[in-house]
Amino acid sequence: MKSFKVLEFNEPLGEVDQDTPQPTGTQVLIRVKAAGVCHSDLHIWEGGYELGHGRKRLSLKERGINLPHTMGHETVGEVVSFGPDAPKDGVKVGDIALAYPWIGCGKCAVCLADEENLCLQPRCLGVHCDGGYADYMLVPHPKYLIDLKGMDPVLAAPYACSGVTTYSALKKVEKDLGNPIVIFGAGGLGLMALSLLKAMGGKGAIVVDIDANKRKAALEAGALAAVDGNAEDALAQLQKAAGGPILSVIDLVGNAQTTQLGFDALSKGGSLIMVGLFGGGATWALPLIAMKALTIQGSYVGNLKETKELLELVRTKKVAPIPTTPMPFAKANAALNELKEGKLVGRAILTPA
Template sequence: MQMRCYCVTGHGQPLELVQRDTPQPQGTEVLVRVRAAGLCHSDLHIWEGYYDLGGGKKLSLADRGIKLPLTLSHEICGEVVAAGPQAGDVQMGTVAVVHPWIGCGKCAACERGEENICMKPQSLGVMRDGGFADYVIVPHPRYLVDLGGLDPVKAAPLACAGVTTYSAVKKFGERIHQDPVVIIGAGGLGMMAIEVLKALGAKGAVVVDVDSAKREAALKAGALAVIDARASDAVKQIADATGGGARAVLDLVGATPTVKLALDASTRGGHVVVVGLMGGDITISLPIIPMRPLKIEGSYVGSLPELRELVALMREGKMQPSSVTPRPLGEVNEALEALAQGKVVGRQVLVP
């Protein structure tokens, strides 16, 4: 039996429709029929073939071991249709969100349950074929988180936008209940971060973005205030909205101007978590870090236990899905172009 895959066959080239034999699960593998697959900014970087390191330097994805052709999408929901002989007691027909941040399973990070920071990742849609296809192979049933009746289209972004923002927000600890969190970037992750903060009973979000439509969407989603990142007095506006300066800043863009804004807007003892991978570099006077004192932390996607916690929040009705736009899988190239041009509010989800 044949299936469709939309593959990156050349960086920056349109994804190519490839017909392949539907894979048969071996060992502990599970075959999942894709019901929904989200499109993420990381897919854009993989499609382009590099990350911008600033100063004219680039990190080639080929140097990270990413090989073409590759089927994109790591935000996958689907139905279990087959399992390998060592997969154990897997319930056929289970509809689940797939945890895509899979490690080698043997290193110290994997043994701690932090497969998402394994040095030899096997992530779906990055190192292994992902969800822009009719079917996807999942290496082990433990990576399936039962949706329990949730809509697969609305739940697909939990695998990246959801677990990424959830993991990042948790790094602020009790601050989220004491002070507003400043969110830089109101795209798919930013809208999800607003929902995560609401689900955790946080004080609220002050959202910063250059796009007026995205700022308006953030206000409708419940942001306490929205600020134009390009305003000449953006730092003062953030200080006013947070009662004297930000104690928690979540940078979901990760570009030179946004990290600079995050640091400038932080009060003494401020905590900045950088998630976005848009790229660039910054110069910072080192004595400033201990003297202010600032905490600057990176956060990379999230762990399997965190995804389980997040799905439980949504199943219990404590968290609402953020805005998604479903599109037929055949429109994947148009969806990619819309994301590249910054025209997307919320998340695009492709449906086979």
């Protein structure tokens, strides 16, 4: 099979020919139909995250991500074969399924509570294990495969990351969805959040992005307003557009500028949900956290139960898919570079030639 691997950090992916893996134990082999190109892939490709304030860069090599490595955690595939110990009461050969990637050790208290995405010994597909930038991919157990029941693989692939990530973040502020919320970032995650917010019965969102094309895309996707985060009066624009207290901010970017503006926009008792991993350090005035009784909470992807809930929501509420740009696997490097340069609206999806 062909795979497109990170051979060296910050270097172009290499096309590698290797034997097709055979499933053992409870594993399932899938033939990849679609693999989303996520902003998190850029961090893996680059080898780490900037932590700001002069802190040492967070090295992925030091966190157990070894090269060569096949990225791709938003993967849809056709079930090809099962290992000898795999249960046969779920998916079957020929099914088209979304692979849930945020897999833990399976043994600790967190995993046993069905919160594998928070496991301290992760085995995430495309992050710690080889992922979907390949003809075939191994999935550890059939329970991580969710039958798409006729959904388009290209449109469904992003639900494994941008979908469940935004759904999980929105659930953390569900009690406030009767008021306008603020969302930073109008890329794949931001557009996904707008679609899901509508399906969840939310009043709507004001979207902040420094890119005019992405602000336009947000408005077309139903945003109540779109604000340029670099504008001198960005805070005033947010307050005017909200028309009342801002109780929920979801930051899908995660840099010093977005977190500061989001923090400043919150009313008393508000919540800032941190999702984006752009990098840097926060600059909040610490006394204001207590004085305004603010909640600052991280949200990392989502669990398997939330992913299944999400796909059911998409089916029953006919959630509009985000814009996707299918590209052959051979253009994986071009997709990564376009994402890095901010040229993509929505998601690039790698597909077999």
